[in-house]
Structure formats: C-alpha cells, structure tokens
Amino acid sequence: xxxxxxxxxxxxxxxxxxxxxxxxxxxxxxxxxxxxxxxxxxxxxxxxxxxxxxxxxxxxxxxxxxxxxxxxxxxxxxxxxxxxxxxxxxxxxxxxxxxxxxxxxxxxxxxxxxxxxxxxxxxxxxxxxxxxxxxxxxxxxxxxxxxxxxxxxxxxxxxxxxxxxxxxxxxxxxxxxxxxxxxxxxxxxxxxxxxxxxxxxxxxxxxxxxxxxxxxxxxxxxxxxxxxxxxxxxxxxxxxxxxxxxxxxxxxxxxxxxxxxxxxxxxxxxxxxxxxxxxxxxxxxxxxxxxxxxxxxxxxxxxxxxxxxxxxxxxxxxxxxxxxxxxxxxxxxxxxxxxxxxxxxxxxxxxxxxxxxxxxxxxxxxxxxxxxxxxx
Numbered sequence: 001x002x003x004x005x006x007x008x009x010x011x012x013x014x015x016x017x018x019x020x021x022x023x024x025x026x027x028x029x030x031x032x033x034x035x036x037x038x039x040x041x042x043x044x045x046x047x048x049x050x051x052x053x054x055x056x057x058x059x060x061x062x063x064x065x066x067x068x069x070x071x072x073x074x075x076x077x078x079x080x081x082x083x084x085x086x087x088x089x090x091x092x093x094x095x096x097x098x099x100x101x102x103x104x105x106x107x108x109x110x111x112x113x114x115x116x117x118x119x120x121x122x123x124x125x126x127x128x129x130x131x132x133x134x135x136x137x138x139x140x141x142x143x144x145x146x147x148x149x150x151x152x153x154x155x156x157x158x159x160x161x162x163x164x165x166x167x168x169x170x171x172x173x174x175x176x177x178x179x180x181x182x183x184x185x186x187x188x189x190x191x192x193x194x195x196x197x198x199x200x201x202x203x204x205x206x207x208x209x210x211x212x213x214x215x216x217x218x219x220x221x222x223x224x225x226x227x228x229x230x231x232x233x234x235x236x237x238x239x240x241x242x243x244x245x246x247x248x249x250x251x252x253x254x255x256x257x258x259x260x261x262x263x264x265x266x267x268x269x270x271x272x273x274x275x276x277x278x279x280x281x282x283x284x285x286x287x288x289x290x291x292x293x294x295x296x297x298x299x300x301x302x303x304x305x306x307x308x309x310x311x312x313x314x315x316x317x318x319x320x321x322x323x324x325x326x327x328x329x330x331x332x333x334x335x336x337x338x339x340x341x342x343x344x345x346x347x348x349x350x351x352x353x354x355x356x357x358x359x360x361x362x363x364x365x366x367x368x369x370x371x372x373x374x375x376x
Contacts, residue, residue, distance in 0.1 A: 036083075037082075037083040037084070038083075040079045040080070040082045040083040041079070041080070041083050041085065043076075043079045044075075044076040044077075044079035044080045044083070044085075044088070044092070045076075047072045047073070047075045047076035047079065048072070048073070048076045048092070050068075050072045051068070051069040051070075051072035051073045051076070051095070051099075052069075054068040054069045054072065055069050055099075066099045066100075066102040066103040067099070067100075067103045067105065069095075069096075069099045070096045070097075070099035070100045070103060070105065070108065071096075073092045073093070073095045073096035073099065074092070074093070074096040074108075074112060076092045077089045077090075077092035077093045077096065077112075077115070080092060081119070086119050086122045086123050087123065089119050090116050090119045090120065090123070093112045093113075093115055093116040093119065094112075094116060096108075096109075096112045097109045097112045097113055097116070097135075097139075100112065101139075106139045106140070106142040106143040107139070107140065107143040107145065109139045110136045110137075110139030110140045110143065110148070110149075110152070111136075113132050113133075113135050113136035113139060114132075114133075114136045114152055114155075116128075116132050117129045117132040117133050117136065117155075117156055117159070120132060121159050126159075126160045126163045126164050127164070127167075129156055129159050129160050130156065130160055130164060130167040130168075130170075130171065132156070133152055133153055133155070133156025133157075133171060134153075134156075134171070134174070136149075136152045136156075137149040137150070137152050137153050137174065137175075137178070140152060141178070146178050146179065146181065146182050147179075147182075149175075149178055150175040150178045150179050150187070150191070153171045153172070153174050153175040153178070154171070154172070154175055154191065156168075156171050157169075157171035157172050157175075157194070161198070165198050165201055165202055166202065168198060169195060169198040169199065169202070172191050172192075172194045172195045172198065173195055175191045176188050176191045176192050176195065176214075179191065180218075184222075185217075185218040185219070185221035185222035186218070186219075186222035188218045189215055189218035189219050189222065189235075192211060192214055192215040192218055193215055195211045195215075196208055196211040196212050196215060196242075199211050200246065205246055205249060205250045206250075208246055209243065209246055209247065209250075209255075212239060212242065212243050212246070215239065216236055216239055216263075219232045219235055219236060219239075220232070220236075233266055234266075234268075236263060236266040237263075237266040237267040237268055237271055238271075239263075240259065240260065240263040240264060240266055240267050240271070240275070241267065241271050241274070241275055241299075243256075243259045243263070244256045244259055244260050244275050244278065244279070245278070247259060248278065248279075248282055253279065253282045253283060256279060256282070257279055260275055260276075260279065270296065270297075270298060271298065274293050274296045274298070274299060277289060277290075277292065277293040278290060278293045278294075281293060
C-alpha cells in the first residue's frame with residue numbers, strides 16, 4: 001500500500017504516468033528503505049529477548065549476567081537508531097546504563113548516557129539532555145576520567161544553551177568545578193568565560209562580575225610558558241574592558257573606575273583610551289562622547305549585544321541637544337534608576353579584584369557530592 005501511494009505521488013510529480021520509470025525507481029527505493037527499517041527493528045527485538053534471557057536466574061544460574069544484558073540492550077539501541085526509532089532507542093540505552101552500573105562498568109554507562117543525550121536532541125527533549133549529561137559526567141567521574149566528564153558537560157550545555165540557558169549555566173559551572181579539582185586553571189578559564197557570557201545573557205550582572213573575577217584568577221593561576229603569558233596578558237586586558245562595560249551597564253561608575261584602576265595596566269593603548277572616554281562620558285552625561293567610544297573598532301568585535309539589550313533604561317543627556325534625553329534602549333517596563341544608555345557592552349570575559357576572589361576560591365568547596373550521586 002505504501003509503495004503504491006508513493007508510486008502515485010511520483011506519477012503526479014512527473015505529470016502523470018508519462019515517466020513510469022522514475023516512479024518505479026522511487027517506489028523501489030521506498031520499499032527497500034521500509035524493508036531495511038523493518039529488519040533492523042526485528043534485530044533490535046531479538047537483542048532485547050537475549051538481554052531479558054540473560055537477566056533470568058534458575059537453579060543452576062544464581063546471578064544475572066548484567067554485562068551480557070547491557071551489551072544486548074546497547075546493540076538493540078543501535079538497531080533502533082538505524083531504523084530511526086529514537087524513543088525505543090533511548091529506552092534501550094537507559095536499560096543498558098542500569099545494567100552497566102550493576103556490573104560497575106561506569107565508563108560504558110557514561111557512554112550510553114552520552115548517546116541518550118544525543119538521541120534526546122533528535123527528539124527535541126532539551127530537559128532530558130541536561131539530566132543525562134549530568135548523569136554521564138557522574139559516571140565518568142566514578143570511572144576516574146574527569147576530563148571526559150567536563151567535556152560531556154560542555155557538549156550538553158552547547159545543545160541546550162539556546163533554549164535552557166539557566167541549565168546550560170549550571171553545566172558549565174559544574175565543568176569548572178571538575179577541572180579545578182584536577183588543578184587545571186587554563187581549561188577552567190575557558191568554561192568560566194561561558195559562565196560569564198550566560199550570566200550577562202540572563203541579566204545577572206552581579207553574578208557576571210563575580211564570574212569574571214574568577215576567570216581572571218584562573219588565567220593568572222595558569223601562567224606557564226612565554227607564549228601563554230603573552231596571551232594571558234592580552235586576555236586580562238580584554239576582560240578589563242568587559243568588566244568596565246558590565247559595571248557601567250549596572251550603573252555603577254565607581255566600581256567601573258575601580259576595576260580600570262586595578263587592571264588598566266593590562267590594556268592596550270586603544271583599549272585604555274576607549275575605557276577612559278566611556279567613564280568620562282558617564283560622569284559628564286555626554287551621549288556623543290559615549291557613542292564615539294562605542295564606535296571603536298575593537299568594541300565592535302566584542303559581544304556587546306546582551307548588555308545593550310538588558311540595560312533597562314539607558315538614557316544619556318546630550319549637551320548638544322539642549323537637555324533632550326537620548327533613549328537608546330527602552331527594553332522593559334521595569335526600570336533601574338541610574339543606568340545610562342551609553343554604557344553598553346559585554347564580552348565573554350572580564351576582570352576584577354584578585355585578592356577577594358582568591359579568598360572566595362580558597363573557601364569555596366566543590367559541592368556536587370551526594371546530589372551528583374543521586375543523579376547517577
């Protein structure tokens with residue numbers, strides 16, 4: 001029936017039965033695909049029967065064969081994936097995970113959970129991607145491969161970042177904790193930059209400044225090698241500009257000036273001139289000066305849109321407009337007083353007080369513990 005329907009559709013597409021050869025070819029292709037899919041589903045069912053059989057006990061078999069069952073469920077999942085039966089595929093993967101855990105094969109369990117997260121992406125189930133990525137990372141940590149755990153969290157965060165930024169933020173923060181437990185500040189700085197960006201995207205400017213400070217500490221802790229020191233020096237300069245912009249977006253010019261005094265020596269000449277111009281424009285309420293600073297070439301290449309978007313009420317009185325307010329960004333009805341329109345951008349990284357952050361990091365604990373084990 002399906003082949004006949006497709007045959008008729010192809011006839012209509014080609015203008016009737018004029019090209020019967022093309023219709024026959026298409027119908028044959030569809031028929032082959034259906035047969036292949038059916039065959040794969042039958043193979044999957046056979047693997048499931050073997051898995052269930054291996055879990056049964058008897059008078060002569062007192063213990064289930066968890067390893068065999070896990071492998072069979074995994075094979076069934078592969079067959080379902082080939083047949084594009086994604087719901088059944090994920091169910092088999094999760095059954096394989098439970099059996100791998102019972103057999104203490106944590107790495108294999110982690111791989112299955114990682115595959116289940118990818119299948120959830122095909123199903124459009126973003127919330128499951130978050131949960132499965134967390135569980136996979138937990139399994140990899142149990143096996144003793146923290147790098148793989150952090151990479152899994154990063155992959156999961158990238159898949160849900162556009163739809164569930166809050167949960168993606170949690171995954172990145174978890175990745176930072178994992179790599180810092182292994183004393184790898186360079187890798188932590190990469191994940192921390194994502195934390196900073198997402199905090200700004202979520203309008204969490206206070207959290208963003210704290211995240212930026214931690215990022216600077218990570219860069220400093222990883223300063224080994226001439227090439228890295230050079231890159232680190234430039235990175236802190238960019239983060240200084242970013243921190244100033246975030247503080248100005250918050251309407252806190254005092255904090256912006258403090259950050260610039262603390263870290264301004266890391267900035268290049270163009271960055272110094274631009275930041276000084278922005279701070280001066282803020283103090284003098286000079287809209288033209290602020291716009292001129294924001295037109296700087298290096299600022300145009302920064303990720304400034306989130307801050308520009310989330311400034312609640314950005315108004316700068318232009319001295320050349322006889323007191324007329326220039327409203328550049330009226331985004332929401334809930335306004336924050338004192339935040340001016342010309343104090344925009346934010347980039348993916350920034351800087352701040354090393355001493356205070358070092359104390360925070362020293363007292364901070366990587367508190368995933370029992371909660372993570374529950375996720376597993």
